[in-house]
Amino acid sequence: MWFSTGVKLMIKFTEVSKSFGPLLAVNAFSCHIKAGEIFGLVGPDGAGKTTIMRLLVNLIDPDSGSIIIDALPPHRFPRGKLGYMPQKFSLYGDLTISENLNFFASLYSLDPSTIQQRSREILRLTGLSGFENRMADNLSGGMKQKLALSSALLTRPQVMILDEPTYGVDPPSRKEFWQILYRLNQEGITIVISTPYMDEAELCHRVALLNGGQMLQCDSPSALKQIFAGQVVEVRADISDPYFFDDCRLVLDSSYYYHRFHLWTKEHPQVFQLLEEYAFNKDITELELKYISPGMEDVFAFLAEPRLGPERFGNQQ
Ligand SMILES: Nc1ncnc2c1ncn2[C@@H]1O[C@H](COP(=O)(O)OP(=O)(O)O)[C@@H](O)[C@H]1O
Ligand SMILES: [Mg+2]
Missing domain, CATH: 3.40.50.300 (P-loop containing nucleotide triphosphate hydrolases)
Structure with missing residues (x-):
């Protein structure tokens, strides 16, 4: 040694x-x-x-x-x-x-x-x-x-x-x-x-x-991810407006990476369905949706932004 x-x-x-x-x-x-x-x-x-x-x-x-x-x-x-x-x-x-x-x-x-x-x-x-x-x-x-x-x-x-x-x-x-x-x-x-x-x-x-x-x-990073109270949905779609999901009640925050969104949503039994309906109403009919594991970025935003903090979760769906 x-x-x-x-x-x-x-x-x-x-x-x-x-x-x-x-x-x-x-x-x-x-x-x-x-x-x-x-x-x-x-x-x-x-x-x-x-x-x-x-x-x-x-x-x-x-x-x-x-x-x-x-x-x-x-x-x-x-x-x-x-x-x-x-x-x-x-x-x-x-x-x-x-x-x-x-x-x-x-x-x-x-x-x-x-x-x-x-x-x-x-x-x-x-x-x-x-x-x-x-x-x-x-x-x-x-x-x-x-x-x-x-x-x-x-x-x-x-x-x-x-x-x-x-x-x-x-x-x-x-x-x-x-x-x-x-x-x-x-x-x-x-x-x-x-x-x-x-x-x-x-x-x-x-x-x-x-x-x-x-x-x-x-x-530890893994323990920090356990305290993350939200869920992250990845959306792939032909959308070029980074603020596309900003008016969706279900979405607490979003990041946009060219035709791909990272949506931090409230828990809801019909998340995918509601996101699809929201997009359809804005004339986007083809969406690919999947849950992804929260990364440290999500954990950090969750802890750092009071408007997105734990109080935003709970029973307000
Ligand atoms: N010597 C200094 N004089 C005045 N302000 C300072 C000094 N060093 C750091 N700061 C301020 O303290 C805060 C924390 O700075 P710093 O420790 O450098 O943060 P980080 O390394 O995370 O960017 C910042 O707002 C910075 O402007
Ligand atoms: Mg520094």
């Missing part, structure tokens, strides 16, 4: 709040992260993800509440055991991959032979072996993110804090990046990752869903 394992590390946030002037960026955030987990901070821009990570790596202090990492407050937790990849990580574009790693390793006073050995191991793990002499400026977006990840691994951290590492990266590279994260996790590294992408939320062991500084819910 490459990294140290068996650590009973646990991160615990208790009622942590942080404001910037009048803006409450994080509101009484509480959760715990277990050793060995891939834990996601999931939510849109402004949810408070970066602020929570900066609190965790001791770049800023909370206004109130406490954070404990492996029984220590962040300022006492050994810096090298925490790998941090900030949202806007700066590499030196005119340095090669090796030179970038040497530079970051020198910040931690690692000796040259250790740097060389670790760099080799890390580059193999992150799939950058063979590109050691390529300038960072000449790397693709996905490779730049891998290099940033590699730099954060130099101190052999027990926990990796990754702030939106796949933002703006093309889907195949995102997939590859996640494969690397799973590999690191198998080596015993606890991973805390933030993402606005709901498909990435599905890849985490547990997630905290955040919106506007509030935590909506914290659980």
